[in-house]
Ligand SMILES: Cc1cc2nc3c(=O)[nH]c(=O)nc-3n(C[C@H](O)[C@H](O)[C@H](O)COP(=O)(O)OP(=O)(O)OC[C@H]3O[C@@H](n4cnc5c(N)ncnc54)[C@H](O)[C@@H]3O)c2cc1C
Ligand code: SF4
């Protein structure tokens with residue numbers, strides 16, 4: 034009975050439990066990956082007590098979602114988020130997990146496996162789930178540091194580390210895996226080139242038209258391509274320096290990622306004499322030639338076919354678990370497969386035939402060049418046998434379903450290519466109504482093989498209300514995400530919640546993305562116009578709305594100073610007309626008064642303007658300047674011209690911009706004054722005027738802690754003290770009154786300017802549009818702002834420098850000629 | 866201007882009021898007529914609409930709003946007005962009078978009452 038040769042604590046427990054329950058059989062699983070653990074989960078669901086289970090994993094981690102490595106590389110998910118089975122799960126299910134210790138031999142006579150550390154485990158049943166290995170061609174230079182593959186967490190770690198210290202990457206392979214690697218590295222700021230053997234990308238999943246569109250879109254996102262590129266050599270002596278192609282082209286690189294394909298991992302099986310071909314040969318029962326040894330996943334070959342996607346693997350896991358549980362009838366049949374590329378903003382769907390192959394095949398093609406969308410259906414006998422979609426893929430699952438079900442499409446043939454909405458009788462598809470109509474057994478999530486009944490069951494049982502909740506408890510929508518709308522539909526149906534509201538709040542109804550995501554994407558993906566942002570991030574409405582367009586306009590202005598051309602039509606009326614619209618449609622005009630100072634010439638000019646244009650009301654504002662109210666739109670250019678002539682410029686009292694710098698008279702006049710607060714205020718205003726912000730920004734400088742300029746309710750407030758200047762941030766005197774937080778104390782006026790510029794730039798770069806500094810500081814925390822602006826001097830100087838750089842383009846007076854087109858203020862009159 | 870009256874029907878005349886390029890894309894211009902100001906809107910697809918420049922809410926000048934799709938958002942309190950129907954988008958209720966408009970060879974023609 035005791036065949037145990039060497040033991041650890043884990044294995045000792047194993048024997049003890051066997052003695053307590055001698056009827057239990059021992060199942061050993063080699064490979065702690067997606068296929069193996071799915072099989073174990075299915076097995077536990079069927080028969081929790083039949084086996085004592087031991088799992089050997091070569092990797093140090095518990096089972097994780099390999100699919101999501103692409104998202105980890107792209108910075109969209111963390112490693113913690115992609116764990117499928119935590120160590121606690123293994124413990125709860127009494128599974129012995131042995132990590133970082135690959136099995137090195139199988140003894141089929143003794144029925145034991147031996148690990149690299151010398152551990153021996155006996156089995157009654159053995160499951161091989163060793164996955165596959167990256168395919169690597171025999172290239173010179175392959176073993177150089179700086180060369181890696183894309184298969185596991187270690188590879189991703191290596192790529193992320195390289196992206197932090199190096200600039201250039203080459204990816205060999207323009208298939209699914211290679212492109213996702215390229216995109217991830219690009220997202221991490223590297224310049225990336227892809228070398229691909231074939232003339233078009235992803236040629237196994239896409240036809241030439243879609244492959245070409247894909248290349249164009251990726252090219253636009255800054256990935257370079259070398260197609261028809263046969264790699265001959267990885268160059269370098271002690272570190273990779275690039276690749277050399279057969280036609281002589283050379284591509285320099287600091288890191289080379291080889292992602293040309295995978296090869297089933299069959300070494301162990303071969304060594305122990307099991308039948309292997311390309312993969313470990315299994316029958317419809319998932320058993321190998323040895324009836325006690327099963328195999329699932331990418332390591333197998335079934336009826337001549339090998340696998341590289343999880344969907345068929347889930348099916349294998351089901352059948353294998355059924356067999357292990359004693360069900361003699363379970364039979365594996367490979368389901369039809371579809372693929373999707375996981376690059377945010379690029380949508381590709383492909384299933385079945387890529388092109389007409391036989392005489393009787395037909396192709397339906399629809400392309401919209403302007404929108405960059407393409408769809409092709411391959412038909413045989415009035416049935417869909419292939420689909421390639423590019424740019425817009427929401428109909429993919431529907432086509433795929435028609436394909437799997439072999440639906441006769443004769444009746445809808447004329448509209449078929451336009452998608453489900455056009456083909457259905459009513460012309461619209463409500464995703465909720467659609468999921469309502471599905472049977473409980475209908476599969477919702479293809480990646481994780483979750484059907485409707487399981488999802489609705491969990492929603493009810495655990496009172497789930499969020500998409501993340503459903504993901505955590507059912508795995509539905511947790512991997513590639515293409516079933517998200519259906520899962521949201523189920524949430525709406527079962528729990529009556531709008532799941533979309535649960536994530537980060539979308540900017541507006543035109544998009545599902547939140548502000549932070551959009552801001553990051555603009556910078557990371559080099560998006561430089563509003564249409565580009567909208568197209569790239571899949572805006573739902575072609576020219577957005579009054580809420581997202583001004584936000585995008587600001588984000589772009591902030592991200593690309595000097596480069597981005599301000600879009601007037603995306604500005605709110607006040608910023609377009611450089612004046613404040615009033616309730617009767619007239620405007621108010623406020624010229625700038627530096628630090629609240631003025632003089633007789635200015636006051637005379639203001640009085641003259643008021644007389645000349647019949648301005649009905651004048652008022653002194655809270656920001657220490659003079660407001661001319663009731664100016665007609667048509668008069669605006671002339672009013673400005675007169676004010677300009679007297680040396681006055683726009684006060685930007687109408688903008689999400691720097692408004693005023695309020696000051697007190699300070700040490701020049703006041704008996705309490707400790708510093709010249711007025712001059713400080715003027716210097717601040719000279720530096721900051723004209724700057725655009727997520728919301729209005731107000732500054733103030735008081736000459737002593739009596740604080741007559743009310744600096745502690747300003748966005749940036751300065752209070753002079755004997756030894757220098759106290760800097761305060763995040764105050765607000767509006768609806769939600771908020772006193773400032775003390776940022777720090779500095780000694781010189783130069784420092785005041787530097788800290789002010791740095792803080793304002795931080796706010797400009799990070800706040801969400803229409804958040805003032807108060808909610809911004811509350812969101813990120815005062816400590817964060819201090820770390821960025823006070824503690825990190827280099828960062829402060831860099832922020833300040835970026836602020837000044839942007840000011841180089843922002844400091845022009847919109848009132849002066851050229852800043853506006855006077856013409857547009859004119860009312861037209863019908864021709865006589 | 867010569868040739869401004871293109872055709873006449875039921876007491877209205879097609880009158881040239883602007884050239885297409887006078888109206889910025891996703892923007893607007895105001896035309897003063899005998900019956901009040903009319904706002905001309907031009908969409909991103911160069912479709913031109915003409916509506917009274919007067920929001921059904923509190924009379925805001927729609928011409929100064931942000932144009933998006935075939936709608937304009939009033940600058941005063943953000944009512945969204947459908948340029949096709951003149952109707953305010955739910956939950957708001959109200960309607961703006963539309964005036965027939967056509968663009969011929971770059972000339973914007975309004976159907977004005979004689
Ligand atoms: C970056 C990336 C993106 C992907 N994207 C998608 C996608 O979008 N859609 C999709 O359907 N599929 C995708 N896949 C493929 C999918 O991840 C695989 O099909 C799936 O993981 C295969 O499961 P498996 O268990 O057979 O292999 P694996 O998940 O690789 O598990 C095998 C495990 O066995 C271990 N092992 C090997 N030999 C031994 C040994 N001797 N002893 C102990 N342990 C051993 C390995 O270390 C590994 O942990 C992607 C794969 C990658 C790498
Ligand atoms: S804040 Fe101090 S210095 Fe300035 S006016 Fe008031 S009392 Fe005088």
Ligand code: FES
Nearest residue numbers: 920922923925939
């Ligand atoms: S006046 Fe137009 S929304 Fe109020």
